[in-house]
Amino acid sequence: MRPRLSLPKPHRRGFLTAAAGLLGVSALGGCERFAASPTGRRALKAGEDANMFVQRLLLTPASLAKEFPDSQISPWFKPNGTIDPPDRAYKALAARSFEGFKLRVDGLVERPQDLSLADLRALPARTQTTRHDCVEGWSAIGKWTGVPLAEVLQRAGLKPNARYIVFHCADTMEYAAADENEEAETDKTANPDMEARPEGAENQASDSQAAGSEAPGAEAEEAQGTPIRYYESIDLTDAYHPQTILAYDLNGKALPVSNGAPLRLRVERQLGYKQTKYVMRVEVTEALKGIGEGGGGYWEDRGYEWYAGI
Ligand SMILES: Nc1nc2c(c(=O)[nH]1)N[C@H]1C(S)=C(S)[C@@H](COP(=O)(O)O)O[C@H]1N2
Ligand SMILES: [Mo]
Numbered sequence: 001m002r003p004r005l006s007l008p009k010p011h012r013r014g015f016l017t018a019a020a021g022l023l024g025v026s027a028l029g030g031c032e033r034f035a036a037s038p039t040g041r042r043a044l045k046a047g048e049d050a051n052m053f054v055q056r057l058l059l060t061p062a063s064l065a066k067e068f069p070d071s072q073i074s075p076w077f078k079p080n081g082t083i084d085p086p087d088r089a090y091k092a093l094a095a096r097s098f099e100g101f102k103l104r105v106d107g108l109v110e111r112p113q114d115l116s117l118a119d120l121r122a123l124p125a126r127t128q129t130t131r132h133d134c135v136e137g138w139s140a141i142g143k144w145t146g147v148p149l150a151e152v153l154q155r156a157g158l159k160p161n162a163r164y165i166v167f168h169c170a171d172t173m174e175y176a177a178a179d180e181n182e183e184a185e186t187d188k189t190a191n192p193d194m195e196a197r198p199e200g201a202e203n204q205a206s207d208s209q210a211a212g213s214e215a216p217g218a219e220a221e222e223a224q225g226t227p228i229r230y231y232e233s234i235d236l237t238d239a240y241h242p243q244t245i246l247a248y249d250l251n252g253k254a255l256p257v258s259n260g261a262p263l264r265l266r267v268e269r270q271l272g273y274k275q276t277k278y279v280m281r282v283e284v285t286e287a288l289k290g291i292g293e294g295g296g297g298y299w300e301d302r303g304y305e306w307y308a309g310i
Contacts, residue, residue: 063241063269064242064243064268065128065130065131065243065268065269065310066130066131067128067129067130068129068130068131068141069129070129070143072129072141073129073141073142073143073251074140074141074142076140077132077140077142077250077251077259078138078140079256079258079259080134080136080138080272081230081273081277082171082173082230082277082278083257083258084257084258085169085170085171085172085257085278086171086172087170087171087172087227087229089170090170090171090278093170093262094257094261098117098261098262101116101117101262101263102114102115102116103115103116103120103152103246103263103279103280103281103282104280104281104282105152105153105155105156105281105282105284106156106281106282106283106284107162107166107282107283107284107285108158108159108161108162108284108285108286109153109156109157109158109159109162109284110156110157110158110159111155111156111157112156113152113155113156115152117248117262117263120146120147120152120246120248120263121147121248123147123151123152123155124147124148124151125145125146125147126145126146126147126148126242126243126245127143127144127145127249128143128144128243128245128266128268129141129142129143129144130142130144130243130266130268132272132275133271133272133310134271134272134273135271135272135273135304135308136272142250142251142259143250143251143252144245144247144249144250144266145245145247145248145249145252146245146246146247146248146249146263146266147245147246147248148242148244148245149165149239149240149244149245149246149265149282150239150240150242150244152246152282153165153239153240153284156284158236158284159284161286162236162284162285162286163235163236163285163286163287164233164234164235164236164284164285164286164287164288164296165233165234165235165236165239165282165283165284165285166231166232166233166282166283166284166285166288166291167231167232167233167265167276167279167281167282167283168229168231168279168280168281168282168283169229169230169231169232169276169277169278169279169280170229170278170280171229171230171277171278172227172228172229173228173229173230173298174227174228175224175225175226175227175228176225176226176227176228177225228292228298230276230277230278230298231276231291231292231297231298232265232273232274232276232296232297232298233285233288233291233296233297233306234265234267234270234274238267238269238270241267241268241269243266243267243268243269244265244266244267244268245265245266246263246264246265246266246279246282247260247263247264247265247266248262248263259277260275260276260277260278260279261278263278263279264276264277264278264279265277265279269309269310270307270308270309270310271308271309271310273297273298273299273304273308274297274308288306
């Protein structure tokens with residue numbers, strides 16, 4: 001398919017240059033007088049067109065992930081990674097249908113937020129039916145409804161040095177050794193197989209189910225070391241993309257626990273592991289170096305790409 005936007009024709013480029021020159025001259029002669037003249041109006045209009053052209057380049061239809069008709073929705077959206085967080089705090093929230101859930105929004109923001117699900121549902125919503133692609137080689141099409149991340153960030157107000165949005169999750173992936181020794185470091189090298197979970201965190205769902213779905217107490221959790229919970233990050237371009245949402249519904253129903261209840265990120269132009277489930281906290285930062293090992297995400301710190309473009 002040919003791109004819908006083409007570069008300006010040479011003669012139009014020439015006109016823009018001439019218009020810019022005129023605008024420069026007009027600064028000396030008085031802007032108002034210039035704007036009132038027929039030439040001035042034309043030149044200003046050209047400036048506006050050029051501005052719109054540049055803005056639209058950043059947001060062409062091609063930059064939107066494909067959206068599908070409802071008829072193509074997968075009958076089952078395969079859950080992957082953590083499917084039932086074993087963490088005590090999460091279990092307590094889930095037991096009460098996430099009634100006490102509050103999404104924390106903090107870091108480099110003017111107004112830190114604590115948003116309940118009712119708060120989030122009261123904000124403008126977006127629904128999109130998209131295809132999820134996991135690096136493991138499977139895909140599923142789901143219809144997501146949620147609040148655009150931009151809406152949440154706008155409420156919080158970003159500070160000028162804000163560069164990244166970090167998502168902190170409820171689910172423990174593994175426990176860090178109590179003393180940060182060399183051995184622990186070498187354990188954190190790239191894991192070529194995402195399904196090969198670290199010992200101890202492996203197959204959390206069945207572990208906790210086998211244990212009568214009783215999550216370990218705080219002491220038991222601590223005894224295993226410091227929990228490393230799933231984390232991810234995106235830049236501001238993706239954060240403000242219209243299809244970047246914090247989803248609370250899947251296929252018209254409240255998100256199931258297995259797919260990330262009560263809230264999960266959809267950042268549609270990237271791979272599955274960026275689609276952060278069980279989001280508890282959105283932190284705005286200037287850099288990624290203080291987050292985990294500095295790679296920007298749990299799997300990034302184990303060798304995966306930070307920008308996981310599809
Ligand atoms: N919190 C959290 N988010 C996560 C994961 C996880 O283990 N924990 N797995 C990731 C991976 S690899 C994929 S493919 C998708 C799976 O989403 P699904 O369970 O809705 O299919 O979630 C991503 N987000
Ligand atoms: Mo994945």
